Structure formats: structure tokens, C-alpha cells
Amino acid sequence: MSADYDLAIIGGGITGLGVARAAADEGKSVILLERGELCGAASSASLRIIHGGFRYLQQCDVQRIIESVRAQIRLVAEYPEFIKPLQCYMPLQKAGLKSKYPVSAAAFLYRAIYRMLSGKEQSLRARVVSGDAVESEVPLLTGKCSYGALSWQDAYIEDFSGLVETLEKELREKGVEVCERSNVQNVTYADGYYSLQTSTDLYRSKQVVNATGAQIGDEAFATGPSVADTRWAKGFNIIVNKKLLESGRAVGIQSDAGRLFFLCPRDEGTAIGTWYVPVKEVVKKPEVVGSEIEAALREIAELFPDVDLSSRDVDYTEAGFLPMSGVQNGEPQLVRKERVFADQLFATVLSTKFTTFQLLGQKTLLQVSKKK
């Protein structure tokens, strides 16, 4: 089969879906080629938090806060059946940036930004609360909030497959040709068209977006911009069969080693993450090995000695690759911002979070579209 399109997107993770949606909304003819199932790679390993950007206050990155707040407001409004509010709590420290007064000031500023963007006053959006108040809401944090806690509202994807099915349905309704199990093996350019070869079909398109996550640097995409220096870390979560939190509540907590973890509700259990490990090369399906699970459980036991978790309680793990800028003291330093590399009519996109996929789709499209 041979067909011509305005835009071909390689990779049906959340980034590819975001680009496809933005292009379809502009009236382009679009084909989306995914080698496995939609959102089956890094996107499905997400801890599923739709971040409202509070943490970017620490980096004074107002633009990212605004983008995250807007993305969160939009997603919660558009997909309320699948994305639910999440009330989060984080114990504060005695001194430093994560102590009561700096965090109170940050919460004040965040509420002001939220009010400006949403037009709503929401005192619960971010505030410092007493340890006693937290303990009655989240017994897991008993004894951990001597210096108070930050309480803030985020959102999370309660029904991941429902969300992905709906996004796919919307794309098909807008005329996007969505092809799963279509592995793009080669991309060439001639006479104003890119040719994309899968094992069974050849497609022609005027523009291409490479949204293949950790595969963006594959030989097959050498006609696109060079992204050869991108390095990757494996990120993983463990999902335990114990319900450590009430529905709609989450905990963020820093370990003695300085790592920040989140515990979120997941079906009838709890998802805990994220751990990061630098890798030399990426593989199709990243595994979480027994020693990594054991180390993760030890870290959780140090944080919550009263919670009795063993490897028997681990229902499953999920892992995906995230771009990193380097390694410090053995810890991967993740790339902070998404990137779009554009070369003629071929753009390669590097995502750093799920939350802002709609905006990233629009930004990516702008990059290929302006190179006429």
C-alpha cells in the first residue's frame, strides 16, 4: 500500500498522540505509526501524576509553572472521567528551602499564579498545614510532620487505558490514520517527500515527526536532525498490593539520600516511585531486576518502618527511559525541559513529562510548519 500524507508521526506514545491531535486540528492529513501498542512504552510507566508545576517554583521557572497549571486545568476539564484530583502532602524540614516559611511564601505565590490563570480562588491549592491535621488525613505520615507539611492539589490519571482509548478514538474521528504494530524501519527523502518503510507498507509524507522516545537516535531516522548525544536513564515504579493511602490522596517524601518519592493510589494498591538508574544503552523493554526491587523496598522501609512490605507484596513494576543531562554521585540528572529539534520538514521531539503533551504537540507542529 502507498499513501501520501501532510504529516507522518513515528511513535504512538503520549507525545505522538499530542502531535497528531494538534495536526488534525489544523486540518492536516495525518498518519501515526506505532510499532507496538499506543502508549505502551515510557508513557505507560508514568506514575500518572498530572503535575501542576508547584515544584518549578524552586527553580523560579515561571513559564513552566504557567504551562503546567494550564495543562492540568485543561486535562481535568476535558477528561474528568479518567483524570481525578489528587490531594498531596509532603512533610516539611526544620530548616532550609523546604521549611515552613520559604514553603509558605512559595505556596502564596503559586496560589496567586493559579488564581490568575483559572480565575478561581482556591485556598486548598497549596498551603502549609500542621502535622496534626496531616496525620488525621494521612495516617501513613504519623510522626513525620513535626515541622508541618505542604498540602497541595494535583491530579492523577485514575483510568489510564480509558484515557488512551479515548484519545485514540478522538484522533480517528478527526481523520487521523492510527496504525499500531507498524515498526518504521527506514526513512528517506526525495522529491519533496519523505518515504517511511515498515515491514509491510511504504508511506509518503511531506513532513515527519519522530516521537519515538528512547529510540529517537536510531539509524532508521538518520535523515532527521542529529540527536546522537542524548543520554538516557531508566526510571521505574513499584506497585504494591497494599492500599497505603485513601483514594485521591498522595504523599511526597524525601529519603535520607535526598531522593524525592511519591506514593499514589493505584487501583486497589499503591504505586511508589520514581527510582532512576543511568543506562549505557536503551533496550526495547526495560526490565526492573530483583536487586533493584530489593533496594527500593529497603529505602521504603527506612522511610516507613511501620509499613511491612516485602517482595511478595509487589504486584508489578513499570519502567521506561527518560532523557538525562548527566550523572552526579551516581544519580542521573534528568533533562528538565522538553526539546524539539527541527531540520527542514523533519522534527524530532524529546518529552520529559506526560502532563504537557497537548502543548508539546502544538510546539512541535509549529517547528515543522514554519520550515516551509
Ligand SMILES: Cc1cc2nc3c(=O)[nH]c(=O)nc-3n(C[C@H](O)[C@H](O)[C@H](O)COP(=O)(O)OP(=O)(O)OC[C@H]3O[C@@H](n4cnc5c(N)ncnc54)[C@H](O)[C@@H]3O)c2cc1C
Ligand atoms: C517511571 C516513570 C515515571 C514517570 N512519571 C511521570 C508522571 O507522574 N507525570 C508526568 O507528567 N510524567 C511522568 N513521566 C514522564 C513521561 O511518562 C514521559 O515523558 C512520556 O510518557 C514520554 O512519552 P513519549 O511519547 O515521548 O515516549 P514513549 O511513551 O516512549 O513513546 C514512544 C513510542 O514510540 C514507539 N516507537 C519506537 N520506535 C519506533 C519505530 N521505529 N516505529 C514506530 N514506533 C516506534 C514506541 O513503541 C513507543 O510507544 C514518567 C516517566 C517514567 C519513565
